[in-house]
Amino acid sequence: MKFQRILAVFICSFLATCAFPNSLSFAQEANPSAMIVLIYDTHCKTACDLVRPIMKEIKGEMKDCFTFVELNSSAETLAESQKTAKELGIHGFLADYAQFVPIVGVFTAKKKCIKVIQGPKGKDIYMAALQKALQCK
C-alpha cells in the first residue's frame, strides 16, 4: 500500500508538471516552398555558435531553393519565435525540439520534415539533407 501511494504521488506529480510547457499543436501549412529551420538559443554558446555561420553560408548559396528560418528559443524571444513558427506551420516542431538546440529541421514544400539534425555538423551533412529535400519536391 505504501509503495502504491508513493507511485500514485509520483505519477500525479509527473502529470501535473506535464501541463506546464506550452501545449502547442501543429498549425496549418502556410509556406509553399521547401524550408530549412534552425532553432538556436542565445545562451547556448559553443554549439549554436558553430551552426549559425554554416547556415548563413548555405543560405548564401541556396537561397533561391529554400526558405531559411532561424528561431531563437531563449526565454526572451520565445514568444516571438512561437508566433513566427505558427505562421510558417511549424509550431509543433518548435515546441517539440526547442530544448535540443542547435537543431536543424529540413522540410519539403509539403511541410513534411524529412530530416532533423541535432548538434553542430559539417556543411556537407546539411547540404546532403537539402538535396534530399529538393528531390522530394
Add this chain to the structure above:
Amino acid sequence: MQVAEKERKRLAARFEKISGIAGGIVALLSFLVVLGWYVDIEPFKHPFGTSVSFGVALVYFVFGTIVALDAFAPNSKALSIGKLIVVGLLSVMAAAKCVEGVVGTDWDFLSINLSFNSERMVPLVYPGVMTPDTALVQALVGITYLLMDFLQKARVQIWQWLAVTVIALCMIPVFGFILGDTNLCSLWGCVRMPVAFAITSIGLEFAMLAARPERGFTSALIEPDLLGTAMRQSLFSAMILLPLFAEAKAVFVHFGIFDEGLAKSGLGIAFMFVFLGTVMYQFVFAYKSEQNMRRNTEQRLQDLSSQFSQSQAENTFGFGGKAWRIAKCAKCEKEFESNTKLCPYDDRPLDIHDALIGQVLEGKYKVLDFLGRGGMSTVYKVEHLLLSKTLAIKFLQLQFVSKGESVLRFQREGKAMARLQHPNLCTVTECSIIEGVPYLIMEFLQGVSLDEILKEEKRLSARRTVEIMLQVADGLQHAHDENIVHRDIKPSNIMMTPLDDGGEFAKVVDFGLARIMDSDDQKLSQTGEAFGSPLYMSPEQCLGNPIDARTDIYGLGCVIYECISGNVPFRGKTFMETFNLHINGELKPFAKGLDVPPGLSQLVERMLAKDPIDRPSSMTEVKEALTSVLQTWQKVSS
C-alpha cells in the same frame, strides 16, 4: 546464522523489491512519453517542463521494464540472454549516436522509422534526436546493466562506479535546473540533457544498484546498524527531495508565486540546506543512538554478571538468611562459605558444618546427606520416614524466593514438572515451601553426573556421546511436549546410572529452573531475566530475550560438543566474555583426529546456531539426526 546476517538479508530483499519498483516507475513514465509522441499528447512529451525525445523514452521504457523484470520475474537463462542482447544492442546504438554527435557526422543507417502514421510532420525515428551527452548517459546506463552480473566476486565492482559516475553526470542538469541555469556550456559544447531524462537515468542507476545490494559499496546500505540506517534514510531523503523541489519550482514559477529567478535560486538553496540538514541529523542521531545502545549493553552485561556473583554468594546461606552449611576453622572458630577449603587466617583445612543434616523437615523428610550444589540450587539426600524411601530434596536459592511472584512461579512450575513422567527425566513428586523457601522432592538417583565422568575421562567417543544424548533428547522431547523448557542443560544436570548389561542410563535432572511456555508464565518469566549456566547458555538467554524449546537444543549442542571435544564451545575469562562469545563468537569445528562423522558435526553446528530459527526446530529433529548417525555406525559395524 547470526541475527545481523538475517537482518541484512531482509534489507537486501527489500532493496531488490525497491529496485523493481524504481525500474517499473521509469518504465511507466517512459511509456507515457512514448505514448505522448505517438498520439501527440503534448503534456506527456514534456515531463518536468522539459522535452524528452521519442528515442530516449523508448529506450528507457525497455531498460526500466528489464530492470523491473529482473527484480520481480523469475530469471530463466533464456530470458537473461534475451535481456542482455536487447540491452547490448540499445547500448551500442546509443554509443554510436554519441560518437556521431561528437564527431559531427550523420549516420543515416542509425535511423529506424517507427512512425505508424505516414502523415506525421516529423517522423518518429529511433534513436532520432539525441544529444551526445544524453546518448553517452544512455550507453553508460546500458553498460552498467550488462556488467552487473560479471565479476561478481571482484573486490571492485566496476559497474557500481559506472552507476555512480552516471548519477554524478545526471546531477549536473538536475542542479542546473534547480538553480535556474539550464544552459550549461563549456569549451566542448553545451549540456542539453533534459532534466526528466537526467532524473529517470538516476532512477534507473539507483534501481540497478539496489538490485544487487549485497555487493561492493552498496552493502553498506544494508548494514542493520544505525549507521546503515542513517545512510539509507539520507539516500531516500535525497531521492524524495530532488523531484519534490524540482516540482515545487515549476509550480511556483507557473502560478507566478515567485519571480522565476527567486524561485530557482531560493529553492535551490533551500534544497541544499534541507538535504544537508537531513543527512547531518541522520548521522548525529545514529551516532548518539549507537553510543546509548553500547552503554545500555555494557550496563546490562554488568548487571547479569553481578546477578550471577550474588547468586553464588547467596547459595551458601539457608533459611531466613542463616547459613545452614558453613566451613568452620577448628582453631580460630571463624566461619566461611562452605566451598572455602583453607582458613585464610590459619591456613588450616576447614571443617564443614551442615545444620540441615539430621533434621526432619515437614515431619517426614529426614536429611541424610549433602549431595551437591549447583549454580542455582542445593540438593540433599533425604529419607521419607513414612515410606522408608530415599529421595532427594532441592532448595531454590534465596534470591528467587524473596519475591512472592517467584514463589508463585516456582509452585506452578513444580506442579507442571510433577506431570513429567519419563524414564529419562528425574521425577518430581512434591513441591512445597518450608520457612518461605520453596523446595522440590525428587527421585534419588544412584550414579554420577556426566560432568564427573568428563572430569575423569576428559572426553567421550562420538558414538558413546550419541548414545547418551539420544536418551537425553528423548527426555527433553517429552518435557517440550508438555510445554516445559529446562533452560539449564549442562553435564552436571545429566545423571548417568550404570546398567547391568554394561550400558548407561541417562536422566535429566534439575528442572527447578524450567519454564512453562504458556501465556501466564510468559508474564512471569519476563524478558530481562537470565537463568542458566553461562557456559551452556543460549544467545537469547545471554541477552535476556524470550526463550523457547530451542534454548534447550542449544544447551544440548554445547554438551555434545564438550563430550566429543573435551572443551565447551565458548569459554571466556569472565561471564561477560562468555556471554559475548555465545552471542557473537564463531564455533570452532571439531578437530579432524576426533573422527566425528559429518552428519554429527553438521547437527552440532546447527544446534549451536546463534539464531534460534537456524537451529533444529524440535528435539524430535535432533533425535532423528542422532538416530541416523547411530544407524550409520551400526550398518558399518554389521
